Amino acid sequence: MIWIYIFILWLVYIVMTVSSLSYIKYQDHQILGVTLSKLNADNPEIKGIINSFKKLCYLILSFSMGFSLLLLMPFIRHYADFLMFFMMALNLFANWISINHHQKKLLTIKEQNKWIYSNKKIVTVDLNVSKVKGKSRISSVWI
Amino acid sequence: MILEIDMAGDIPIYQQIRNQIVFGTATGRLKVGEPLPTVRQLASDIGVNPMTVNKAYGLLKDEGVIVIDRRHGAKINELPSADDGFINDNLTAEFEQRAALLISEARMKGVSQENLRVHLNILVDNIYNQKGEIL
Numbered sequence: 229m230i231w232i233y234i235f236i237l238w239l240v241y242i243v244m245t246v247s248s249l250s251y252i253k254y255q256d257h258q259i260l261g262v263t264l265s266k267l268n269a270d271n272p273e274i275k276g277i278i279n280s281f282k283k284l285c286y287l288i289l290s291f292s293m294g295f296s297l298l299l300l301m302p303f304i305r306h307y308a309d310f311l312m313f314f315m316m317a318l319n320l321f322a323n324w325i326s327i328n329h330h331q332k333k334l335l336t337i338k339e340q341n342k343w344i345y346s347n348k349k350i351v352t353v354d355l356n357v358s359k360v361k362g363k364s365r366i367s368s369v370w371i
Numbered sequence: 372m373i374l375e376i377d378m379a380g381d382i383p384i385y386q387q388i389r390n391q392i393v394f395g396t397a398t399g400r401l402k403v404g405e406p407l408p409t410v411r412q413l414a415s416d417i418g419v420n421p422m423t424v425n426k427a428y429g430l431l432k433d434e435g436v437i438v439i440d441r442r443h444g445a446k447i448n449e450l451p452s453a454d455d456g457f458i459n460d461n462l463t464a465e466f467e468q469r470a471a472l473l474i475s476e477a478r479m480k481g482v483s484q485e486n487l488r489v490h491l492n493i494l495v496d497n498i499y500n501q502k503g504e505i506l
Contacts, residue, residue: 348380350377351376351418352374353417355374358416359406359408
């Protein structure tokens with residue numbers, strides 16, 4: 229029975245780690261919830277922070293998995309269900325701290341390098357092109 | 372002529388279209404009689420609802436900047452001759468109100484009277500001499 233608890237815990241830890249790691253993927257112009265251009269996202273400083281975040285995620289996972297083995301100890305077994313939720317909360321908190329810490333680091337680098345992006349979304353349309361668009365093409369007979 | 376529409380700006384899109392066509396016509400970047408794109412085509416190119424472009428064209432038509440022909444679409448109307456514009460008292464009052472507000476704003480930002488006159492003269496010259504360098 230206790231091993232089922234441990235497996236459930238490990239499963240939860242793995243899901244949490246995967247979801248944390250999914251934040252480092254460059255999507256919607258963001259990394260870890262911080263807006264960066266593609267060029268700036270490839271900056272070595274940013275790559276360094278991402279690597280440090282990855283390492284911390286794996287470290288949290290390893291520690292959490294190791295810590296969960298405490299449930300096997302005979303005098304703790306009686307409180308296993310309570311401890312399971314406590315460990316889950318602890319893991320969630322550790323992941324949150326890690327994300328928050330790295331987000332702050334990213335924001336500091338962004339401020340230091342003055343990577344300020346305009347929030348303007350300009351659409352340019354050439355009226356001359358727009359006018360002729362959609363008109364029928366010259367028949368191939370004439371070419 | 373290139374239309375530049377700020378999709379995240381505070382000014383409504385139909386107003387931006389209308390303003391830029393007015394600027395374009397006044398500075399000669401859009402010639403008298405020049406056809407404008409169809410409502411659907413322009414809406415598709417900008418990426419907005421055709422009703423937005425329709426509203427802009429409607430405003431321009433009401434102001435006499437464009438004429439809409441059922442067969443040939445929208446075209447730039449002929450510019451009225453000098454002094455015709457201020458015959459209408461309502462137009463004079465509206466213009467004075469808007470200009471007074473702009474001048475007041477400039478004063479509040481610390482622009483000197485002389486500097487403002489020079490700047491306004493350059494703008495008026497640019498528009499009336501059709502240099503196309505308003506903004």
